[in-house]
Amino acid sequence: MMHQKNFAAEASQGDPDAYLRLEGVSKTYGDFEAVRSLDLAIGKGELVALLGPSGCGKTTTLRMIAGLVPTSGGRITVGETDLTAVPPHGRDMGLVFQSYALFPHMTVARNVAFGLEMRSIPRGEIDRRVKEALAMVQLDKLAERRPRELSGGQQQRVALARALVVKPSILLLDEPLSNLDAKLRDEMRTQIRDIQQQVGITTVFVTHDQVEALSMCDRIVVMRNGRVEQIGTPVDVYERPATPFVASFVGRTIRLSGTANGDGAIDIGGDVIRSAAGLAPGPAEIMVRPHRIEVDWTGQAKTKDDVNRLSGVLCRITFVGDVIQYHVGIGDAEVIAEASTTGNQQLPAAGTPVTLSWRVEDTMAFGSGQ
Amino acid sequence: MEMHRTSLPMGILVTLLFLFLLAPVLLVFPISFSGDQILAFPPSSWSLRWYSALASNTVMISAFSTSFVLAAIVTALSLLIAVPAAYAIVRLKTAGSEFLFNLFTAPLLLPTIVLGLAILIVFASIGLLATFHGLVIAHLVVTLPYALRVLAVSLGAANMACEEAASSLGAKPLTVFRRVTLPMMTPGIVAATALCFLVSFDEVVITLFLTGPRLTTLPVELFNHVERRADPLVASVSVLLIIVTLAVVLIVDRSMGLTKTFVEKK
The missing domain is CATH 3.40.50.300 (P-loop containing nucleotide triphosphate hydrolases)
Known part of the structure; x- marks a missing residue:
């Protein structure tokens, strides 16, 4: 408002x-x-x-x-x-x-x-x-x-x-x-x-x-x-x-609900997501563009300060030609991350634990009432 | 017109149906060339005597011209009234326009004989019986619903955005109507003209109540003639009626295409 x-x-x-x-x-x-x-x-x-x-x-x-x-x-x-x-x-x-x-x-x-x-x-x-x-x-x-x-x-x-x-x-x-x-x-x-x-x-x-x-x-x-x-x-x-x-x-987004704790972080099922928006404590929602999300299943992704991370389980993979869509279950929610296809990729099987990561600045966060 | 391939049984069925519908009408043509005194089929001899009898029958001739002029005037007035009415009802959508549309087209639902009787009672009390303008008014009651319905459909099918585009291009409302709305309604106007003319030209039921010895229309005179005498003159009059009707239909077909005018609304 x-x-x-x-x-x-x-x-x-x-x-x-x-x-x-x-x-x-x-x-x-x-x-x-x-x-x-x-x-x-x-x-x-x-x-x-x-x-x-x-x-x-x-x-x-x-x-x-x-x-x-x-x-x-x-x-x-x-x-x-x-x-x-x-x-x-x-x-x-x-x-x-x-x-x-x-x-x-x-x-x-x-x-x-x-x-x-x-x-x-x-x-x-x-x-x-x-x-x-x-x-x-x-x-x-x-x-x-x-x-x-x-x-x-x-x-x-x-x-x-x-x-x-x-x-x-x-x-x-x-x-x-x-x-x-x-x-x-x-x-x-x-x-x-x-x-x-x-x-x-x-x-x-x-x-x-x-x-x-x-x-x-x-x-x-x-x-x-x-x-x-x-x-x-x-x-x-x-x-x-x-x-x-x-x-x-405008554009596609994935959407996850959580709780803002008042100091810029949002708790989503135990994982802490940071965003630039200063939200008041209470229910909150985060949104991310699917193609800004990186999916890692090797467990080797480095932890960085300006990156949000969320763990989940790979539900299925959809090959759409230009891009591959990873459907990832996070708690009860399912989100889609997108990556460009590169030709000879080794794709993980369904059920593999994965880590999703994206930059803090790509995190759109909204408090309740918006 | 698009040609459809029809199967043989279907073709035969359609031919039979057409024959069933048209046979009585077609019968009129040979009878009109009869040389007999009485109406019978097949005639025992052939001649043109009933056409010459028609040509010298002043009552029939004047009834024909009354009918023709009447139909022309009624058609013109119907359009003059129905075009603005259709515009008001379809485009302006004023409060109660739905009600007005139903009111104007209601006479279509009434039994014509009741309408005729009602008009007789009203006209008798105001002295409009057996007058030409009385006939015009009575026929308008029948033709206006047709005109309004056809024109409303045709206007409804026209893209209103065209009129909006015209006004955004600087055309004042009357110019928009003249240069855009009216031309887009042309198929409807042609159809309405033909319908009004034909409906008025062979209106019998209401006209029967309103005509007298001094003023009569061709269909009424035909009806009277059959009541008095059973000679083949009525056949030659019928041929005349059919020819006028066909002429109107042909004019419509030549100018717009019949299918386009009455069937497709594009």
Whole structure:
């Protein structure tokens, strides 16, 4: 809870360069609070992800920024302009949807031209800018096609061109990659990021996919139940998660419960685990990324000061190609440690006693109530 | 249209079913070329006399034009009312829009004869009997539910994100409707037009209560004629009715594709 408040305060007041600003924005549907007093400040040219599971309020937030959903409270400003009460057609924002939302009855070129036509721009300039925009997404050859004749990836690029051609102040992306297959998703990720950098447009990106958020965005806003859990850079969010939820939602973790003894150590079934977090005495939880854990069954691992150690019994080994997963029983819990495969490994049999070790700084510890 | 391979027994079954459904209608064609005085099959001689009789029958001709104009006006009004209504119910989702939708489509569930009787009673007291605008109103009661249902389905199938994208691109609500919503509803509008026209053009039950010697529609006049006389004129009138119906269906098929309009909702 403490962390949340700090981050929120930092975001709303501490950043004078903020371009898009949400202050205490909330949305209620009857008794249901979809978004609860959200504070967010996004700098010019920044690409920020709203990340969270479905129902966390990320899409509602995006739709409030776009003006498609009226706010129940709070203020939305871009630069010096208060947009809270401005209808969507007056907001000057580019929107890209999961469903592409191309106009089915218009050609690709007409789709892209639509926003320019709404701005009463002369025909010649419209044609020129449509060409430029389609060239930017490498679809200049398909200008006269209908949307239904294009693949999903192509349609999404048209949608991107259509949103960007009017040079909006903000680009809003609502799960733009979720309808694409895995390979295409990777390509589009890079392409969207490249174009965003090239145009330098302030962008809000809604996604439930942590890989997208981590790999594409300058900062990530992790949301849950209509609240912000953490705002930070991808490295912050991954390495220094503010809450157990963030730790488990962004990246994979193993999870063990124990008791904090008040001087920085946590007792887990007799073994003492140290962490950088100063926890008050009481029930506590530790989390570690599986690939940061080393598994040793030779009994020769050296004891070091900055390393946590935990003994257990190997339950089984799963070979996944790139990595080997060691399923290790620790008391009643089973955790997974991961190591890269090296080719000619001698693997231990199930039932072998093993020692797990990882660096103290890789230990994420949370007290109760978090 | 996609062709499916059909087995022989299935093919025979389908042919039989079609024959069963269409035989009475097909019978009308040979009878209309009858040279006899009375309605009988097969005719003992052939001629075009009942077509020339139809051409010189002023009552039938004026009934036909009444029906045609009536159907056209009723169709236009149905669309004018049902398009905004469908939009309000499907898109705006105001309080009670579900209730409104059920209310508007309720006449579909009522026995038409009861509806006809009810309209007769109301119209008699306000002097709308045997008037053209009375007929228009009465037919609207029947066609509006169809129009609303078809248009609501077609609007519901259209991706709302398209309209949101348009408004984010700077289009005002009316422009969004004109440039995006309406074109996306086109298949529904064509289907609704065809349905309304056909329903109005051969509406009998309600119309029967409301027409009089001064104003009558083709189906009603046909009905009256059969009651009075059993000559093959009714067959030639039926052929005329079938041709108009087919023409409407053909126009729909040529412009949109029948299957696409009535079956697939894409």
